[in-house]
Amino acid sequence: MLIVAYCEYMNRLGDLERAIMEVLWESRDPMTVRQVGACLIDRDLAHTTVMTVLDRLAKKGFVRRQRAGRAWLYRPAESREAYVAELMLTALDQTGDRQAALTRFARSVSGAEAEALRTALETLSGADRS
């Protein structure tokens, strides 16, 4: 029972982290906790909940924060595109001694081999249609 409750809690937290990151990525300027909460008005979040999640994100390195008067301003550490690029780069670079972490479907080929394979593909899909 406790485990199920914990999993639900973690799922909810992951969900919130994602929603808050999206708010920060959408915004041009750094935001306060209150501003972030206002963007997620339909979720009806407590101020402290937003603060906790932002704090977690800051600890994980996804969010940077700076003092502005009495409040903290939060902004994403990297753009969304940068994180997507990081994901894809590690996935594409799974060769040699880094292979075990992820398993890739097919590696890219280039040059003469790619040409030969392209011809093979055309033959195959041509046969498909007929």
Added chain:
Amino acid sequence: MLGAFAVACVLAAQLLAGARWSRRCPVATIVLWQALGLGWGLATVGALAGFGSAGLVTASPPATGLAGTGLARSTLGQRFGQAGISGVAAAASERAARLLLGSAAVGQWDLLAALRLLSLAASMVMLALLVWVLAAAVAAVLRARHRQRTLLGLLAHDDPKVPGALVVDHPAATAYCVPGLRSAIVISAGALDLLDQAELAAVLAHERAHLRARHDLVLLPFTALLRAFRWSATARAANAEVALLVEMLADDRARKRRPARELATALLRVGVSGGGYAPVGALTAAGPAANGELAARVTRLLRPPPGLPVAAVIVIGLAAAILVLTPATALLLPL
């Protein structure tokens, strides 16, 4: 003798890397590769340690039993990690003590004894290196996967076209899986655009086969070995060959659920799509390593080679058993 065995393992690995029949039965060949790797590790550590403590037999008879236990412990340590280092260390310190005592009593320090001590130290270093490198590889893999899962949690979304998979919005066509207890299949938006529904299903079947059979655990020791011996062409060849065999295994499983042609066209489309998008250094680095791999997989899908005869599989199994048992018994038996 164990030294010769270790050298023979390396030679056999080079032969196996070039063998064409290996594709006809990936499972048996993977077992053979694992046996070769384990046999080589046992033989190398054993040869160095054996040479190092051989002097004990002639030096003083009571020491033989002690050295024997040290070695036996080092053999077990090969399997149980850190314990082995203490085993060899015990043998080493004991040997050093004998040498010092011996030199004090007889008053001579011969070159051979120094060599033996050096060889014992080398065996310790070798064992420590193998254990350390495996641990480091596991740690690196776990770290990379954890980072992937965290980022996927923030970025990926579902798509009805690929049930059960995560989609990442990126134009490069790629698909991969993140193995582990919380495994995930990731498909890029580029691949989603490039492949039709049937091909996507084939890709999912292929990736699910990887996850279900935990192929990543098969790859792990070989990538660890490559980390330890980056300069070794044999380690590189072994790694590439096992990686290809694992892909073929997943292809075979996927073919049981989906038509082979769909998987073949999916492979070709993803493989040749790379020209359109090249992230800094990544694709070019992956290019040369993939030579011929894709063509081999597609050919195999469209024209499956006949399986190996049962007798051949039995011979391979026996060879694998001999590869592991020979150095193991040589180490466990008293000198």
